[in-house]
Structures are given as structure tokens and as C-alpha cells.
Amino acid sequence: MQEPASDHQRQPPAPAGTGLIIPALAVALAVYYLISTAELSWEARSAGLFVGSILLVLCALQILRSGRSLAAGRAAWGFAELFRDSVDNRRRLGLLLLVVLFIAAIEWVGVTLGLFLLIAGSMAVMGVRQVRQLVLVPGITALTVFVLLVWLLGTRLPKGPFEAAMLPLLGAS
């Protein structure tokens, strides 16, 4: 009887690049923190030094581990699925761009109109095509936020043309 293939033979090599993104970010923050606080008093540096030095050691261990996996052929360079051109990744990128656009424009368009456009746009990115759904779901959500947070609770969420038109009608400033 043929012996079953081992795990190493069956699985493709794991991508080493993906496992190093978080350590790279962590090392960047720790190094920046330690360098930028080098001139400060020991009280200001103590926590950063304590945490940063442990973090650098841990990241070095992870890099060593990845290096060993690469050398042994258990891992390969690359980022695998993370940055691959796929429908899901395109949707993710679309949603991310819409949220960034919303944050950049919220001061001018206001929270209600901005939220309506963001939800409608995100739903379209997610594949919703029915116009009724694209209007009703964002409309009801944005109006609920307006009534609860802007009108009743009076939070300082950015106000735009919709709020400027509606609040005086509702007797609020």
C-alpha cells in the first residue's frame, strides 16, 4: 500500500511575506518611538523602552522563524491571497475608498447626506442593483441617524445642506 503523502508534500509553501507585515509595522512604530523619545527624560521613555524592547525581540524571533521556513522550503516569498486580484479584494478596495471619501467630504456634505451616499455606494459595490433597495435602505438609515443623533441628541456631527434645511424647520438651531 502506498504511504500517504506528508503535510509538507500536500500543502503549497505558505507565503512568508504576509506573516511579516504586522511585525514590520510593529518594528517601524517601536523604532520611531524609541528614536523620537531619545532626548526625553527617563520617566517619559520608561514604558516605551520596556514594551519596545520586548516587541523588537519578539519581531526578531518571528523574522528568524520565517527565514528558517524559507530556507527549509516550507514557505515562499509573496503575499498569496492578500493582494490578489479577486472580486472580494476589489469589493474591499471599493468600500475602503468610499469610506475614505466619506470622511474627507463629511464636513461639506454633512452626516445625513454623506451617510446616504456612502451606504448606497457601498451597497452598489456589494452587488445590489435594485433601485428601490438602493434608495430605501440608505434613506431610512440616514434619516434615523439624523433624527436620533443630530436632532434629538444634538451631537456635534458635521452638518451640511440637508441639516441646514431641516433643522430650522424642526425648530432646532
Next chain:
Amino acid sequence: MQISDTMLLDLLVRSFSLWWVIIPGMLLGLIVGILPGFSAQNTLIILLPVTLHMGVEAGMAFMIGLYCTTQLGGGIPAILFNMPGEGGAAATTLDGYPMTRKGQAQQALVLCFAASAFGGLITTVATLALLPWLSQIGLYFKSIEMVVVMVFGVTLIAAIAARDLLKGLIAGFFGLMIGAVGADPVYGLPRGTLGFVELYDGVPLIPALIGLFAVSEAFEMLESETVVRSTHLARARSASWRDTLDGVRMTARYWWQTIWTSLIGLVVGILPGAGSTVAAFLAYHYSKLFSKTPELYGTGHPPGVIAPESANNGVTSGTLVPVLALGIPGGTTGAIMMIVLTYHGLVLGPRLFIEKPEIAYGVFMQMAVCYFLMILMILPLARYMSRIVWIPTRFLVPLILSLLTVAAFSEREYIFDMGLAVGFGVIGYIARKTGYEVTAMLIGVLMGPLLETYLLRALRIGQGDPMVLFSSPLGNALWVMVVLALMLPWVRERRKKGVLAQASAAGYES
């Protein structure tokens, strides 16, 4: 001071008569707990003028109703969407969300509600009985011990939540590093702020929570049609009242688990600053450690929901112990309650139990009544709440992303915080996809400022000598526990592999 049975009965009746403030407080607490942008502390601060105008008993009953239900409410989005409403519910995601994915959202919610209510009730009764002794615990934990508690918390979470210990530790310490960003506490000079004035106060918790959990989960959620796996959707849709009873039965089956994990919450709650997050993870860790089936944890195992939920509700009564018995608040919630009590002319500390025992013990009796009402009111809601996961992700993802981006604004009212939430969301998504545990990262962010406070105090005591961290017998015992917490899962895994290898070798031989 010993309290008589007649007085206890009188307090019980008086507490029930305050239902008219307890129930609105509970309903508000449920909403606040579910929404990640809002916290019990902030809501209590906003409502402080209202509570100050109420009588002392009514004001406290309202705040207690709100505070206790917030802990429970935080578990709801943790179970349904893998997004804890409060830091204390982060551990609930580990088994609660896998239960939802398997079509058992209703049972998971019932476990959460029942464990929360019974856990809270048990610790409240324990506090009433042991108050004079419990109040002494906090006195043994000074700055050195608290540094070890913080390190213990992060390492424990890394060991529990992550499949890979090294990656878990990197995530936890990365979080601690992010938590160290901000102006230094002595001279107010910026550290690691990248020039952003908005980060001088440190990294705000709500955007970090929303980003690391909610935004990153939304990015991951879009890969499937619904939150529930398609193979389990029919089971989820056919859930009935029988499933609610099933959840109650599961809780009853693990009654001992509810008791001892809630007592962990009580003890941790007494320690200043440690809070419900550490308590929940500690309870989860020990629940898994003492379990006969540790391999089931993380796959949707009922005790994995019961342990953190009963512990984070056990914290609620623990938080009030130092406030009432010593006049020292352990956190923001305790401080707000202290303001209300002192506003009404009460002197907190040991004298309160001699001069106004009806207030001191009455607060815990109100808590017991709140937990009792919680069982009656919230348990039946599980059936309806669990239906939300049927909604297709093409609607859920846009709603979650947009509403939580707005919620990130709520804590400090900075547009910058919305961007921060998105930034944390991207980091969280990469972390999830590459095996770095976001829970450990969040706990690090949460504990970073606390660690700094206690570390600075300890170093000042030791005149800058770091060896001061190993100078306390209790602290050293805790260091040993840190090492054990890191070693035990590894030893157990090795033993398990050894047993499996032996079994497989035996199989081949035969």
C-alpha cells in the same frame, strides 16, 4: 458590621420598589452595550445631572441598572457579528461567534444572557456576605503588582486567543506600543504621535475597538453571503423557543462553571484598573485549562461563552467594593458613582457601613434585583435578536461600515477618529488574515496607558531601578503565574502530540 435578616428583607423590598428607574436604566444599558461607540462610563457622565437630581437610592439604582446591562449588551454584537460592544466582551467572540456561524446564535445569546445574569447575581450575593473581607484585597495590589497584572493580562490573552503564541505576543505588545503613544504623563511632551495633535491624549479606545474588530470583520464578512455558514442557514432559520430552552439547559448544565468564573470577575473587579476585559480572558483561560475537552474551545463550545460572560458581570459588583468600603474608585464608573454618593452628603469608607448600612448594602441589593429583572426581561429577546444574522452581507456590510465609522466620532467628536478607525480596520484585517490576534492587539491598546502609570510609579519607588519589579513576594508569585500561563498550553500541546504519535505508531505496528 453584620447585617440582620430583617434589614436584608427590607432592602430587598425597597430595591424592588425602584423598578421604575432600574428598568429604564437597563434598557438604556442594553443599547449602550450593543453599540461599540458608546460606553457605560460616557453615558453615566452625560446623565450625571439627571442622577444628581434623583434621590440617592433612585440615582444609584438607575446607574446600576445601566452599568450591569451594558456588560451583558456588549456580548450581543460579539456573538452575532464577532464585534464586541465593550472590551469586556472581546473574549465572548472566541466561542460565541463560531456558535453563530454554526446556526446556534439563539443558544449562544441565551448562554450569554443567562451566564451574565446568574454570574452577576451570584457575585452580588457573595459581595453582600463577604464585603468587609473583600474590601481588603485591593490593598495588597500596589503599583509593582499591578504592572505584573497588566503583563499577565496581555500574555494570557496572547496565549488564549492566538493559535500561534509568538504571533499572539507580537500582537499584544504591538497594542501596548500603540497604547504608549501620546503625551508623556510628567512633562506633557508628545511621543510617537507622528505630529498629530489629536493623538496627544493617546490613542482613543473607541476608534481602535471599532477598527480592529468591526471594520476588519466587515471586510472579512463580505466573502460569504450571510454571517451564518450556508450549510447551517436552514438550522438557524428553524430556531424556535425550544432553542431558547436549550440555551437555558446548557447554562444549567455548566452551573459550577458560572459560579467560579463569576468569582474570578469579582476579585479582578476589586483591583483598580484591571476591569472586565482581563477578568473575562482570565476566566476563559482557566475554564479551558481545567476543561476535559480544551480542544473544543474556539470552535463554538458553550463554556467558552459562559466563562467570559459570567466573569465580566462578576466585575460589576467588584468595582463597587473599593468605592463603598474604602472610598477609592477603581475606575471611571466607580468614580461617577462616588460623585453621586458624595453629592448627597455621604462619607464613603468604613464609616458608611456603620452610619448608613442601608445605602452601603442597598446598592448591592439593587444590583441583585437588576440581575433578577434581567433574566425575566432579556432572556426572551434572544429569539428575535438572533434573526439579524439572516440578513445578507450585501446589506449588512455597508450598514456596519458606515454606521460604525460615524460611531467612531462619538467618543471625542473628532473627524480624525473616523479615519483612525479605518486605519485600525486595515491593520486589523491584515492581522486577521495573517494569524495575528486582533483581540490581543486591542487589549494592548487598552492597557498601554495603565501599564505606563503603574510602571512609572513602581520605578519611582525603586529610584529608576527596574529590579524593583521583582521585589514584591506577591508580584513574584504573579510573575511565576505569567510564566506558567505561557508554558502550560505549550506543555499540554507537546504531551498531546506525544500521545498522538504513540497512538499512531501503535496503529501502524498493529
